[in-house]
Amino acid sequence: xTFARLRKIRKVVEAITNRNKKSQINQEPKDPSTKFVIxxxxxxxxxxxxxxxxxxxxxxxxxxxxxxxxxWLATLCGGIVIFFVxxxxxxxxxxxxxxxxxxxxxxxxxxxxxxxVGKLVAxxxxxxxxxxxxxxMVAAIRLFGEAIVxxxxxxxxxxxxxxxxxxxxxxxxxxxxEVIVRFNEILLPVIILPVTFxxxxxxxxxxxxxxxxxxxxxxxxxxxxxxxxxxxxxxxxIMLLFMAYVQRGKNVGASTIGIAxxxxxxxxxxFATVAVFGFEELQHxxxxxxxxxxxxxxxxxxxxxxxxxxxxxxxxxVYTTAGNLFYAVCFAFAQILPTKKEDTAxxxxxxxxxxxxxxxxxxxxNVYQLFQWSKYIGYAGLVAFAxxxxxxxxxxxxxxxxxxxxxxEKKRQKNHSSP
Amino acid sequence: MRxxxxxxxxxxxxxxxxxxxxxxxxxxxxxxxxxxxTSVVAIAVDKADDGHILLTAQIPxxxxxxxxxxxxxxxxxxxxAESVKIINTKGRTxxxxxxxxxxxxxxxxxFGQLTVIAFGKELAKDGIQSTIDALxxxxxxxxxxxxxxxxxxxxxxxxxxxxxxxxPANFVRNMIDNGVRLGFLPNLTLGxxxxxxxxxxxxxxxxxxxxxxxxxxxxxVAAFKGDKLAGLxxxxxxxxxxxxxKENSGGDITLRVGGKGMATFEPKLVDTNYxxxxxxxxxxxxxxxxxEGEVTELTFPMxxxxxxxxxxxxxxxxxxxxxxxxxxxxxLQKFGTDIVGLGARVRAFHNAIWExxxxxxxxxxADVEVQYDVKIRRxxxxxxxxx
Numbered sequence: 001x002t003f004a005r006l007r008k009i010r011k012v013v014e015a016i017t018n019r020n021k022k023s024q025i026n027q028e029p030k031d032p033s034t035k036f037v038i039x040x041x042x043x044x045x046x047x048x049x050x051x052x053x054x055x056x057x058x059x060x061x062x063x064x065x066x067x068x069x070x071x072w073l074a075t076l077c078g079g080i081v082i083f084f085v086x087x088x089x090x091x092x093x094x095x096x097x098x099x100x101x102x103x104x105x106x107x108x109x110x111x112x113x114x115x116x117v118g119k120l121v122a123x124x125x126x127x128x129x130x131x132x133x134x135x136x137m138v139a140a141i142r143l144f145g146e147a148i149v150x151x152x153x154x155x156x157x158x159x160x161x162x163x164x165x166x167x168x169x170x171x172x173x174x175x176x177x178e179v180i181v182r183f184n185e186i187l188l189p190v191i192i193l194p195v196t197f198x199x200x201x202x203x204x205x206x207x208x209x210x211x212x213x214x215x216x217x218x219x220x221x222x223x224x225x226x227x228x229x230x231x232x233x234x235x236x237x238i239m240l241l242f243m244a245y246v247q248r249g250k251n252v253g254a255s256t257i258g259i260a261x262x263x264x265x266x267x268x269x270x271f272a273t274v275a276v277f278g279f280e281e282l283q284h285x286x287x288x289x290x291x292x293x294x295x296x297x298x299x300x301x302x303x304x305x306x307x308x309x310x311x312x313x314x315x316x317x318v319y320t321t322a323g324n325l326f327y328a329v330c331f332a333f334a335q336i337l338p339t340k341k342e343d344t345a346x347x348x349x350x351x352x353x354x355x356x357x358x359x360x361x362x363x364x365x366n367v368y369q370l371f372q373w374s375k376y377i378g379y380a381g382l383v384a385f386a387x388x389x390x391x392x393x394x395x396x397x398x399x400x401x402x403x404x405x406x407x408x409e410k411k412r413q414k415n416h417s418s419p
Numbered sequence: 420m421r422x423x424x425x426x427x428x429x430x431x432x433x434x435x436x437x438x439x440x441x442x443x444x445x446x447x448x449x450x451x452x453x454x455x456x457t458s459v460v461a462i463a464v465d466k467a468d469d470g471h472i473l474l475t476a477q478i479p480x481x482x483x484x485x486x487x488x489x490x491x492x493x494x495x496x497x498x499x500a501e502s503v504k505i506i507n508t509k510g511r512t513x514x515x516x517x518x519x520x521x522x523x524x525x526x527x528x529x530f531g532q533l534t535v536i537a538f539g540k541e542l543a544k545d546g547i548q549s550t551i552d553a554l555x556x557x558x559x560x561x562x563x564x565x566x567x568x569x570x571x572x573x574x575x576x577x578x579x580x581x582x583x584x585x586x587p588a589n590f591v592r593n594m595i596d597n598g599v600r601l602g603f604l605p606n607l608t609l610g611x612x613x614x615x616x617x618x619x620x621x622x623x624x625x626x627x628x629x630x631x632x633x634x635x636x637x638x639x640v641a642a643f644k645g646d647k648l649a650g651l652x653x654x655x656x657x658x659x660x661x662x663x664x665k666e667n668s669g670g671d672i673t674l675r676v677g678g679k680g681m682a683t684f685e686p687k688l689v690d691t692n693y694x695x696x697x698x699x700x701x702x703x704x705x706x707x708x709x710x711e712g713e714v715t716e717l718t719f720p721m722x723x724x725x726x727x728x729x730x731x732x733x734x735x736x737x738x739x740x741x742x743x744x745x746x747x748x749x750x751l752q753k754f755g756t757d758i759v760g761l762g763a764r765v766r767a768f769h770n771a772i773w774e775x776x777x778x779x780x781x782x783x784x785a786d787v788e789v790q791y792d793v794k795i796r797r798x799x800x801x802x803x804x805x806x
Binding site: 069150151152153154155156157160207208209210211212213216277278280281283284291294295297305 | 447448449531555558561562563608610613614617618619620621760763764766767768770
């Protein structure tokens with residue numbers, strides 16, 4: 001009796017697992033170039049950990065510089081705008097499953113008769129993105145290096161910190177994309193929790209008078225604040241590349257979570273710093289987030305001075321940001337090059353780019369110039385946010401890559417390339 | 420042959436990785452053992468006769484602190500004077516004077532343990548901007564340390580030793596910590612000072628100390644206007660300041676009740692509410708303080724069980740406190756500095772008024788009314804005293 005029953009249950013379980021397996025297999029794109037699928041959770045983690053990086057150390061200052069007491073609202077609105085950009089990128093990715101932005105932009109822009117024309121026209125756009133990612137990575141590394149030197153390790157030369165960091169990036173570059181996304185997924189709590197922890201605890205020093213009046217600011221100034229907040233969310237544009245491998249079906253949800261997590265984290269830290277310091281004091285602080293930790297009593301938490309520990313943990317957050325960006329740069333470069341061995345090409349490009357990156361890191365002469373140049377990269381980012389919308393519009397108008405089932409896609413490709 | 424070549428490459432790779440790991444063993448670039456640094460725990464800044472800055476640093480001597488208690492049985496208690504080293508330097512700026520300390524100690528100076536920074540009254544009156552700037556830029560200072568003003572020379576606070584604590588700086592810090600916890604001192608940290616200094620809505624303040632012979636006494640609060648000392652509040656005014664600014668209970672209150680005798684009341688701050696209006700070019704402000712607490716002493720027979728008598732005592736306390744608080748506010752208006760935080764509240768919750776006035780001037784002319792609502796909840800372990 002019981003045995004029979006057990007067997008029956010087992011059969012049912014097997015049937016279910018088989019079904020799951022089957023459905024997974026079905027979801028996998030059959031294109032031979034994509035060897036694996038990024039699960040929706042991994043893709044959320046990838047977006048989140050790329051966005052959250054060295055910017056958190058300075059974020060509250062630009063946030064409150066324009067929007068004053070309503071800084072956290074500006075951060076929230078910035079996040080919402082970013083969500084729409086992310087939505088465009090996701091929809092684009094859905095239209096071209098298994099193809100990265102490098103591969104489909106040429107088709108989208110070019111004419112039907114010749115592929116080379118499309119590729120040539122697309123090249124400046126691709127290069128723009130690649131340079132922007134490189135710039136963002138370099139800015140993140142320099143910013144973090146400056147924070148370490150000025151707050152924790154004053155005697156260590158910046159060159160050593162940056163050099164070691166770049167070498168460590170190389171280690172990330174030799175592995176495959178699959179490993180990168182898993183790496184991001186594993187480290188997600190290390191990135192999310194410290195900021196949450198610090199912000200919530202520091203609220204014990206918060207003063208209500210610092211965050212009111214909340215809606216006094218006029219609309220135009222507020223919008224300017226929102227734009228400056230959008231700078232802080234850069235980096236998620238690498239999903240133009242990696243959306244190709246994300247599990248079908250849950251993309252929009254995963255992207256939403258990927259944007260929502262950093263937004264939530266940013267709001268927390270901005271709200272906490274403004275509530276504790278007030279917007280006027282914030283303008284005096286080079287590293288507001290570190291200063292927040294200095295002014296909060298953590299003595300119940302064994303470590304009385306937590307800022308060194310935070311910077312030590314924060315290496316991870318900056319590493320994932322810079323690592324993902326660097327990977328995206330080399331990945332895109334390798335795809336642009338007319339070579340079949342993309343993996344090898346990526347590694348060599350990475351090795352060649354390292355000295356360039358090192359040189360770029362030391363290009364800003366001082367902290368002020370660094371902040372100024374980060375702002376310029378932010379403006380470049382604004383342009384970059386418009387591009388996915390344009391591409392999506394083009395795709396809709398020219399009825400390319402409808403995001404239909406794969407068979408359809410293949411037929412279209414065949415028609416295209418057979419003559 | 421090919422296999423052999425591969426193996427050699429493999430060995431070379433392992434060797435390279437092993438050598439690379441060797442680099443990691445060298446440790447931290449900035450490593451500095453605790454015995455390789457000289458901790459400064461307190462700094463006093465005074466004005467020298469020639470306008471320069473006179474700096475007094477307090478450096479604890481670990482050996483003396485550890486050995487002082489058990490080593491000499493006779494004079495063990497009196498070892499306080501030797502447990503810290505006092506170093507005086509002079510300089511045109513704060514940092515220059517700090518730099519000169521380094522010439523007189525054998526290890527690198529460390530300011531991470533700095534807990535108290537004392538300003539002489541003379542210097543505070545002239546303004547402490549340069550010192551504040553240096554402290555802001557300093558990497559090691561914490562925002563949770565205490566800045567204080569010392570009547571007379573701040574250096575006296577550094578050299579004054581007490582039997583209660585081996586390190587005078589710790590004594591001062593514990594004194595403030597516990598004062599805040601017990602409710603009679605405001606929590607005025609360096610971070611608070613920075614924040615208020617940059618805010619237009621609230622002026623900074625520090626605790627005020629006095630060194631009298633061998634005694635270290637808290638005498639109240641020093642109100643600043645910008646970076647300059649504007650005036651001093653005594654202890655009674657300080658406790659009223661605490662209640663009016665919704666920070667703390669302000670500690671015990673002893674007052675005369677009618678013609679009969681004295682009563683001591685231990686309050687607990689419940690709530691403070693603010694109401695602002697703008698009429699006739701003047702800001703009108705009403706502050707409602709709600710406190711409750713218990714009677715800790717009565718020097719005359721009084722039946723608190725009787726509702727009428729009970730309420731009469733409450734009204735007496737209310738009246739007295741309202742009088743004291745109003746006087747304290749008037750004193751601040753005379754100094755022209757709003758350390759209560761009325762401006763911050765106007766800006767946050769009555770922004771229309773804030774836009775109309777220049778708070779620096781408006782505060783001095785404001786019409787401030789303080790009202791108390793006192794509830795006597797209990798009267799200690801004694802229900803009824805001897806009639």
